[in-house]
Amino acid sequence: MDSSLAIAxxxxxxxxxxxxxxxxxxxxxxGGAIINAEVEQGVDPQTSGTRMPTxxxxxxxVPTVEFSTRMHKASVGxxxxxxxxxxxxxxxxxxxxxxxxxxxALPYLTVAAKRDATEMQKVADVIFGEGEIxxxxxxxxxxxLKGQGTTLTPTFTPWVAxxxxxxxxxxxxxxxxxxFEVSAAGEAAAAEIIAGSISINNGTEPVMSSGARTPSxxxxxxxxxxxxxxxxxxxxxxxxxxLTGTATGTTLACARYGAFKVTxxxxxxxxxxxxxxxxxxxxxxxxxPDVDPGGGMVELELSGIALSAVSGETVAxxxxxxxxxxxxxx
Amino acid sequence: xxxxxxxxxxxxxxxxxxxxxxxxxxxxxxxxxxxxxxVARHLLKLGLATAAPVKAQAEKVRK
Numbered sequence: 001m002d003s004s005l006a007i008a009x010x011x012x013x014x015x016x017x018x019x020x021x022x023x024x025x026x027x028x029x030x031g032g033a034i035i036n037a038e039v040e041q042g043v044d045p046q047t048s049g050t051r052m053p054t055x056x057x058x059x060x061x062v063p064t065v066e067f068s069t070r071m072h073k074a075s076v077g078x079x080x081x082x083x084x085x086x087x088x089x090x091x092x093x094x095x096x097x098x099x100x101x102x103x104x105a106l107p108y109l110t111v112a113a114k115r116d117a118t119e120m121q122k123v124a125d126v127i128f129g130e131g132e133i134x135x136x137x138x139x140x141x142x143x144x145l146k147g148q149g150t151t152l153t154p155t156f157t158p159w160v161a162x163x164x165x166x167x168x169x170x171x172x173x174x175x176x177x178x179x180f181e182v183s184a185a186g187e188a189a190a191a192e193i194i195a196g197s198i199s200i201n202n203g204t205e206p207v208m209s210s211g212a213r214t215p216s217x218x219x220x221x222x223x224x225x226x227x228x229x230x231x232x233x234x235x236x237x238x239x240x241x242x243l244t245g246t247a248t249g250t251t252l253a254c255a256r257y258g259a260f261k262v263t264x265x266x267x268x269x270x271x272x273x274x275x276x277x278x279x280x281x282x283x284x285x286x287x288x289p290d291v292d293p294g295g296g297m298v299e300l301e302l303s304g305i306a307l308s309a310v311s312g313e314t315v316a317x318x319x320x321x322x323x324x325x326x327x328x329x330x
Numbered sequence: 331x332x333x334x335x336x337x338x339x340x341x342x343x344x345x346x347x348x349x350x351x352x353x354x355x356x357x358x359x360x361x362x363x364x365x366x367x368x369v370a371r372h373l374l375k376l377g378l379a380t381a382a383p384v385k386a387q388a389e390k391v392r393k
Contacts, residue, residue: 103344
């Protein structure tokens with residue numbers, strides 16, 4: 001077999017227990033096994049007439065999904081929806097704007113994998129628990145995803161190609177042409193970002209009921225969004241803002257809230273797709289960088305937790321993603 | 331609760347274990363049910379709608 005021959009196909013399900021027979025979003029991968037089975041088993045601790053163990057017990061088999069991919073302009077919307085859970089779309093005739101925000105639950109998806117020519121597996125009722133968007137310099141964005149499902153099909157045939165096949169396309173999202181704003185305290189402002197990552201963790205766990213070795217469901221837990229930015233700086237104002245609340249502050253204070261807003265563009269398409277990710281309330285921390293006898297520019301590593309701000313009945317979204325592309329609906 | 335929707339919008343929300351799906355045309359949206367009010371608040375939050383004009387609501391009160 002050849003490990004470079006690998007394709008994933010993913011589609012949202014109408015409901016749990018109703019697999020998507022033909023997952024439409026198909027693309028190549030940067031890494032990961034795509035589909036796996038996490039088996040928990042061990043020696044059954046019984047005494048016997050021999051010193052050697054004789055019986056193994058298999059407690060659970062959890063179907064898992066794990067891969068990393070470019071952020072292709074169409075399928076990225078599906079993954080943002082899968083990770084966040086709520087969506088609103090406006091627009092028409094090939095120009096749509098999708099806004100994804102955290103919901104209290106997540107959609108179920110079907111994930112299919114094709115390895116080499118004949119190895120095909122799929123998992124149904126997948127909930128994506130973890131996702132990380134990362135970039136460095138002008139390199140294309142990378143999206144890493146982890147999920148768990150309830151129903152594993154270890155082999156199937158035939159492979160039905162996704163109707164939205166992005167496998168051979170270079171229309172993925174890149175930082176080039178994008179805009180980058182971050183502040184350690186207060187409203188987001190332009191910053192020279194060298195690299196960054198935005199991680200979402202939905203606190204999922206498989207529900208292991210007594211009647212089966214496979215999960216009956218995947219439970220969605222607490223939402224967490226962590227961000228990290230490497231910023232080229234001309235001074236330590238951000239460090240002081242985090243510690244004191246202002247760039248010139250001298251009194252150490254309680255937690256201060258900053259913000260970020262980053263925009264990415266479709267590769268080689270001036271009027272193509274775009275993705276904006278923003279968080280209005282981020283609690284950042286940072287450390288001053290080490291000195292270096294060899295010299296070089298000074299960078300600050302900002303680490304933050306994106307938080308929600310609640311005012312009356314209005315719950316501001318900790319993270320909001322706005323995707324403009326030609327997909328009418330996810 | 332009435333809101334003025336700026337343009338046609340399709341919304342899918344997951345709240346409390348249930349899925350709320352609405353296709354709403356541009357114009358006034360009268361959110362009567364609890365689910366509709368959740369949708370209305372969501373659209374206001376995203377800036378895809380504004381609160382219905384105060385004048386219109388005041389006229390309704392007078393009637």
